Amino acid sequence: MTTKSKFINTVLATTAGCLVAASVYAIFPPVQLEEKQQVAIQSSSYTIGYKHCEAACVAEVRADANTSIYVEYSLDDASVESLDIINVVRDDETLNAYVDRDEIAKINAAIVGGVQ
Structure with missing residues (x-):
């Protein structure tokens, strides 16, 4: 595997990971805890x-x-x-x-x- 193809694979893997994280965040937004007075x-x-x-x-x-x-x-x-x-x-x-x-x-x- 050449350096160029390793770089492209790394960028694609990082992009895929970001898309998965964004999808999970969209489906399950963080819970807002109610602050007590x-x-x-x-x-x-x-x-x-x-x-x-x-x-x-x-x-x-x-x-x-x-x-x-x-x-x-x-x-x-x-x-x-x-x-x-x-x-x-x-x-x-x-x-x-x-x-x-x-x-x-x-x-x-x-x-x-x-x-x-």
């Missing part, structure tokens, strides 16, 4: 639903009757050293939630003291 979490008090520590500490913190915040945390003596929010659920639906610094301080106090 962000909800700010605020509560006057937080209670601990449960907390469990083994390799990592996890807790369910209840903001109100129908909102639960699931967190992973680590303790340093008698205070919360780090806290990661895993999930926020309201009425059995996961929220796109924003929890500000003041609310995190309240959650930390609830974890250490049991109720805040």
